[in-house]
Amino acid sequence: MRYLVLFLIAFLIITSKIFPQNNFTYIGVDQCVMCHKTEKQGSQLSIWKNSKHSKAYETLKTEKANQIAKEKGFTTPAVETSECLKCHATGYNLDKAMLGNKFKIEDGVQCETCHGPGSAYKDMKIMKDRALAIKNGLIVHEEKEKFCIDCHNAESPTYTGFEFEESWEKIKHYVPKN
Ligand code: HEC
Ligand code: HEC
Ligand code: HEC
Ligand code: HEC
Numbered sequence: 780m781r782y783l784v785l786f787l788i789a790f791l792i793i794t795s796k797i798f799p800q801n802n803f804t805y806i807g808v809d810q811c812v813m814c815h816k817t818e819k820q821g822s823q824l825s826i827w828k829n830s831k832h833s834k835a836y837e838t839l840k841t842e843k844a845n846q847i848a849k850e851k852g853f854t855t856p857a858v859e860t861s862e863c864l865k866c867h868a869t870g871y872n873l874d875k876a877m878l879g880n881k882f883k884i885e886d887g888v889q890c891e892t893c894h895g896p897g898s899a900y901k902d903m904k905i906m907k908d909r910a911l912a913i914k915n916g917l918i919v920h921e922e923k924e925k926f927c928i929d930c931h932n933a934e935s936p937t938y939t940g941f942e943f944e945e946s947w948e949k950i951k952h953y954v955p956k957n
Contacts, residue, residue, distance in 0.1 A: 803896040803916040805870055807882035810901060811890045821954040827890065830950045835867040835887030847936045866930040868892075893926070894918050923947060 808827070815823035827833055836858070838844055844857035857863045864871040869892040870884050879898065891897050895918035905911050913919065920926045924943040931941040 803900075804877050804879050804898040805873070805882045805891050805896045806879040806898050806901060807891075808886050808889050809881050810879070811897060814903070814906070815890075819955065821952055823890070823952040826950065826952040832888035832892075832950065833886060836864075836885050837887065839863055839867050851936060866935065888930075893920075 808824075812824040814820060816825075831838075839856075839858040839860075841857075844863070848855070848857040848860050848863060851862075853860045853862065861872060866888075868884050868887055869889060870878050870882060877896070895916045897916065899915035900906060900912040900917040905915055906917075909917075909919075924947075927943060927946065928941065931946070932938065
């Protein structure tokens, strides 16, 4: 009996790795910020809006971006080039079924780019329970710097280095403790 239980657990772990639960969908910034907007909540909306992350997709529409893409040998405009979009936007490469109808690619590097698709964790009851939220697709970052470097690295054509502390100061958006 004990072996059967162990076997079943191993089976579940293995299959969950092979077939990850990928049915979470991206719902868009508007659907997050109803609860993450006020000063008391931590002003996540305005901090993000005022950061360059919210403009990262728009940046790809500029002349400068097209010039960079051309120099890199791409024949498509930057905003249609997946090698640029991969760090500047979320959702460009996903099936429509994975994008909620309020999701906007124009929002560039948005809440769910960093925190995971929110369709299943966005409900208050789940959000309030960190472990449950994580089970439902929320991504938290124990090692923030490592995570930033996924995009802030020399693969970025305009990269001149990355100072983690200074950069995090510019975009941190904590929930006030009281
Ligand atoms: C119905 C309200 C509500 C919605 C909608 C909502 N949240 Fe939350 N969220 C909360 C609450 C409440 C907490 C717990 C805050 C606290 O620490 O007191 C929370 C916590 C979080 C945390 C911190 C988790 C941790 O413990 O480190 C993140 C990250 C987060 N939300 C991101 C999002 C994102 C991204 C979306 C949109 C996909 C979203 N939330 C939508 C209410 C909401
Ligand atoms: C999904 C990719 C991605 C991740 C992950 C990411 N960034 Fe960015 N970040 C960008 C892009 C793209 C830009 C440039 C946007 C633009 O200028 O249009 C940027 C710009 C910035 C800027 C503005 C740059 C400047 O010169 O002022 C800061 C600050 C920043 N990021 C901080 C961070 C921090 C801190 C983290 C980790 C917690 C992080 N980023 C994670 C893609 C990312
Ligand atoms: C590995 C991730 C990554 C890739 C791939 C990437 N970028 Fe960026 N991009 C960033 C980050 C991070 C920043 C902000 C800091 C920096 O310049 O490194 C940025 C900034 C920019 C800026 C603003 C620079 C400025 O100072 O005005 C432009 C324009 C840009 N990228 C265009 C492109 C184009 C065009 C491509 C595709 C050929 C591309 N990026 C591919 C991550 C990336
Ligand atoms: C560039 C990546 C990035 C973007 C964009 C981003 N966050 Fe975060 N967020 C982080 C990181 C890193 C942390 C700190 C570690 C963690 O708890 O995941 C964090 C923490 C949080 C927390 C918990 C704060 C606390 O006190 O523990 C909340 C709530 C949150 N983010 C909500 C949002 C919302 C809402 C948006 C969109 C308006 C957003 N984030 C956009 C990276 C990001």
